[in-house]
Amino acid sequence: AQRVTQPEKLLSVFKGAPVELKCNYSYSGSPELFWYVQYSRQRLQLLLRHISRESIKGFTADLNKGETSFHLKKPFAQEEDSAMYYCALSESAGGTSYGKLTFGQGTILTVHP
Amino acid sequence: EAQVTQNPRYLITVTGKKLTVTCSQNMNHEYMSWYRQDPGLGLRQIYYSMNVEVTDKGDVPEGYKVSRKEKRNFPLILESPSPNQTSLYFCASTSWGHYGYTFGSGTRLTVV
Numbered sequence: 001a002q003r004v005t006q007p008e009k010l011l012s013v014f015k016g017a018p019v020e021l022k023c024n025y026s027y028s029g030s031p032e033l034f035w036y037v038q039y040s041r042q043r044l045q046l047l048l049r050h051i052s053r054e055s056i057k058g059f060t061a062d063l064n065k066g067e068t069s070f071h072l073k074k075p076f077a078q079e080e081d082s083a084m085y086y087c088a089l090s091e092s093a094g095g096t097s098y099g100k101l102t103f104g105q106g107t108i109l110t111v112h113p
Numbered sequence: 114e115a116q117v118t119q120n121p122r123y124l125i126t127v128t129g130k131k132l133t134v135t136c137s138q139n140m141n142h143e144y145m146s147w148y149r150q151d152p153g154l155g156l157r158q159i160y161y162s163m164n165v166e167v168t169d170k171g172d173v174p175e176g177y178k179v180s181r182k183e184k185r186n187f188p189l190i191l192e193s194p195s196p197n198q199t200s201l202y203f204c205a206s207t208s209w210g211h212y213g214y215t216f217g218s219g220t221r222l223t224v225v
Binding site: 006009034043044045046049086099100101102103104105106 | 154
């Protein structure tokens, strides 16, 4: 079974401070990892995909297969980053369960001025 | 505009009265999925579909039905809703190799 754990329900930082949202996963196969963001009263939006190795809105995330982690980081937090962040895992494309996407419980990030 | 459309946005119903929440996508995506979002539990997958007439259970399928007769539509059916199905529901779609679901705006369901 695949599982995603986000150990922090709430995370508060001040503007300009570094931020790290933790994500650990459990999966026996080859996973695809994602970060989604949900701003207040808005739909979920895809923020990052680990296969793209991209930086979106200053956020980056590195897949660490040894530690089974996919932590989300940003060196200088902004007030507009305040939102709910979800880490999610799916089987790699080509797998029979590709459409099954499992989410963590989410972390509410609050960036104070 | 590429999007996933859910209807209705808000729904209040009574226990036992069958209801359907519709979901439609205009991106020709093969994969579609339903999630429920509850405080402290995050998003949990109810059902997903890999293509027309192909569906599979997610993590919390009990009390729900789905069908995929057309590629663009993936309705969620509650045959006999109960109060524990009060939740915020999201429909989502993606395509093979696209990576990452596109989500609808959500349907807030209250069962009294």
